[in-house]
Amino acid sequence: MPELKVFTRAEVAKHNTEDDCWIIIDGAVYNVSTFAQLHPGGSQILVELGGKDVTDDFYGLHRQEVLVKYAPRLKIGTIENEVAQVSIPVPGELSTVPYAEPSYWMGFKSPYFNESHTAFRKAIRAIYDEIRPDAILAEDQGTYPSKELYAKLGEAGVLASQLGPGDHLKGMKLPGGVRPEEFDYFHEMIAHQETSRLGAPGFTDGISSGYSIGLPPIFNFGSPALKARVVPEVLLGKKRICLAITEPYAGSDVARIRTTAKRTPDGKHFIINGVKKWITNGAFSDYFTVAATTEKGITVFFVERDENIETKQIKTSYSPSAGTAYITFENVKVPAENIIGKEGEGFKVIMFNFSHERVYICAAVTGASRAIVEDCFKWANQRKVFGKRLIDQPVIRNKLASMIAQLEAVENWLENITYQMCKMPYLEQSVKLAGPIGLLKYQVTRVSHNIADDACQIFGGRAITKTGMGRTVEAFQRTYKFGAILGGSEEIMADLGIRQAMKYFPQGAKL
Ligand SMILES: Cc1cc2nc3c(=O)[nH]c(=O)nc-3n(C[C@H](O)[C@H](O)[C@H](O)COP(=O)(O)OP(=O)(O)OC[C@H]3O[C@@H](n4cnc5c(N)ncnc54)[C@H](O)[C@@H]3O)c2cc1C
Ligand code: HEM
Known part of the structure; x- marks a missing residue:
């Protein structure tokens, strides 16, 4: 990284030729003289802006991660007496964009969460924030998550935490310093939400799906010898x-x-x-x-x-x-x-973990949906069309309202179901919760369908372009259906919910 210096705007203005081209983005100075030839958006476009403040242009066309990636090579200093206006999140930081986090992390009171859940969310997000650039690259290139990454996630307790509370956590180190005995289904919910925020859906399933459904039959029904051999090596990421x-x-x-x-x-x-x-x-x-x-x-x-x-x-x-x-x-x-x-x-072995798997899918889908809402809010605020920001158009505000209202409703339902899981023994859960969980999954994935639809309209062409500003929306609208089919399709979930309810329908109930 070049040594950083302090410049005046007048000094930067002199560097405005093809061979000597500096630009200002958010109070920082970038020397793009050599980079211009490699710039994916073209060299001329950069040279023409040499010596100027290009903050608005930049953020209209690039995701923040572009700057994070290139700054170490291109940033040469800052502008005297100016401070950055755009906040670059540090790994693990929670968002302050409205509705970008579940309500507890927007400052609401909650009967469900405490400090350990916050520490856990931040710690797990920090881990994913760090691996995100590699995850996006792997998603694009179609490479499998490496054994080293599995081992890293295993050591950090990320893999174990996706399987909920239980004996398998004994002796495990967990993110955020959470003790195994205080780990509950809310921690697990957070683990799935954070995993799906990665914004690389295939890679995410690459690191989280197989063992989340493949291992529970072993620790629920396996012989002691099988459990002793297989569970630790899978949880520590040594085997898949x-x-x-x-x-x-x-x-x-x-x-x-x-x-x-x-x-x-x-x-x-x-x-x-x-x-x-x-x-x-x-x-x-x-x-x-x-x-x-x-x-x-x-x-x-x-x-x-x-x-x-x-x-x-x-x-x-x-x-x-x-x-x-x-x-x-x-x-x-x-x-x-x-x-x-x-x-x-x-059949019993297969069905035993089904409700649990479905709640995990609900958490993953709400996490991914929320990340999309955040991107839509940010984009509506920064994209200007016909001289106005998108957010200044009532129809765009209406789309955001629709997305947020639906997401908040299912998130609250998910929290309620998660609370029941914390309070009911596993067998009682199977009897009482299978139907409601089916209906919750049905609704969560219906909501993700609506969110994908609205997000596409907010991002326009970028929503169907794999790189650039709409990258995450493109990935979401292409893959949200996975949640609607895997672990029990929407039709089956809806049907299960009503058939279960009919079991308890009172004989004498008549209009
Ligand atoms: C990417 C991906 C990953 C997967 N991962 C795994 C995995 O790791 N392990 C694994 O074992 N399986 C996995 N599956 C399989 C998945 O669980 C099945 O796709 C799912 O159970 C649905 O089965 P199907 O696709 O054969 O649809 P079908 O059973 O053929 O159903 C087709 C459609 O008809 C509807 N339908 C079916 N029966 C009824 C009914 N009685 N009433 C109303 N509608 C009905 C369904 O809702 C569905 O929409 C995966 C699938 C995909 C696509
Ligand atoms: C530090 C400065 C800059 C860096 C590191 C940079 C980097 C990049 C990268 C990596 C892309 C590809 C983005 C993607 O597909 O995800 C891109 C695209 C682009 N950049 Fe830049 N850029 C910089 C400054 C600018 C500036 C000042 C402009 C001026 C308008 C600009 C205009 C464009 C355009 C028009 C595209 C194509 C966008 C599209 O496909 O929609 N860039 N840039």
């Missing part, structure tokens, strides 16, 4: 796991899976044959939690990668970074003790 249930023949209708597991004559092993489709993280996982049918019915197995397992990347709407795979199991030999739960009781 995924959940393989869906097949080309069986999606919503899990009972129709055709993968088979046949017991060997000596009874000590099973031989698995079949195919699985859309398995998140499957392309790079070491371990697979697999549903297959034995003579006693659906059974879940812990399977280690070997040469009889082939994983092929499936191209989906988001980045290959998620490692979404088509998996072929051909005569894969698995020890009988690798059964998770009991033979024939796999």
Whole structure:
């Protein structure tokens, strides 16, 4: 980084030629003489502005992260007696843009949150703020999250915190100094919200999806030996796991899976044959939690990668970074003790964590939606069209109102459900919350649909352009449907909610 000096505006004004071109952005001076030739927006555009203050031009065309990335190379000083007006967030800092944070972090009172939740949110955000540039690059290039990153997230307790409270946290270091015994479902909610704020949806699923659904069957139903071996190494990011249930023949209708597991004559092993489709993280996982049918019915197995397992990347709407795979199991030999739960009781094992997975998706979708609301608010404030800011147009304010009102409503519902999870034993949750969680997920993803729609109209062409100001909106409008399909589609969720309610419908209730 060049040594920083203090200049007057008059001094900067002299550097206005192709070979000697300085500009001022927000009280800082940048020497763009060499950079101009490499500038993605063209060199002439920069040279013409040499010696001038280009703050408004710059922020009309670039995201703040451009300056953060290039400043170390280009910034040569500051303007005398001027202070920066644009705040560049430091890692972990919460936003002060209205509605960019859930209400507690906008200064509202809450019965649910305390200081440990704030410390946790900030710590986890700081971790993601630091990895964001690499995540965006990986998302673009389609590379998988590295083993080093997994290990880093594992060491920091980020992976463990995405699985909720429980015995698996014992002895773990958690972000923000949160003690395992004080960790609750609100911390977990925050963990998912922060992960999805990364703004790189494929990469985000690459680091968070497989083990979040693949590991719980093991710590809920696995044998003590299996738990002792597998849980720590996955939580510390040393091994990667995924959940393989869906097949080309069986999606919503899990009972129709055709993968088979046949017991060997000596009874000590099973031989698995079949195919699985859309398995998140499957392309790079070491371990697979697999549903297959034995003579006693659906059974879940812990399977280690070997040469009889082939994983092929499936191209989906988001980045290959998620490692979404088509998996072929051909005569894969698995020890009988690798059964998770009991033979024939796999349906219970699969269903047990479903509500939890759905709440996690709700948290992730609200987190991603809120980041979009923040971008829309900022953009409406800085983009000028027909001589006015977008925010000066009533129709744009109306779109923001619609987005915010819907998001606040589902966030409050999510907090209420999360509170029930904190207070109810797991079995009571399964009975009482499965239906409401289904309806919540249905509504959260409906809201994300509306937010994607409004955000697109606010960002215009930028909302359908992969780079530049609308990068995050483009990614969101291309991928918000994942939440509406994965973990139970909207139709199934809505139906579940009403069917569950009908179970408790009072016989005598008549109009
Ligand atoms: C990117 C991606 C990642 C995934 N990751 C995993 C993973 O890691 N592990 C895994 O096991 N699976 C995974 N899946 C599979 C996912 O869970 C299924 O796609 C989902 O369960 C829906 O199944 P389906 O796509 O076969 O849709 P179908 O079951 O064919 O349904 C099609 C449509 O019909 C509707 N529908 C179905 N039944 C009814 C009904 N009774 N009433 C009304 N409407 C109905 C559904 O809502 C849906 O919109 C993933 C899928 C994708 C696309
Ligand atoms: C330190 C100074 C600058 C740096 C580091 C810089 C860097 C960049 C980068 C990285 C992009 C690509 C953005 C993306 O696709 O995400 C870009 C695009 C662009 N820049 Fe700059 N830039 C600077 C100053 C300016 C200035 C002063 C102008 C003057 C108007 C300008 C005009 C443009 C234009 C028109 C584009 C194309 C935008 C588009 O595709 O919509 N840049 N710049």
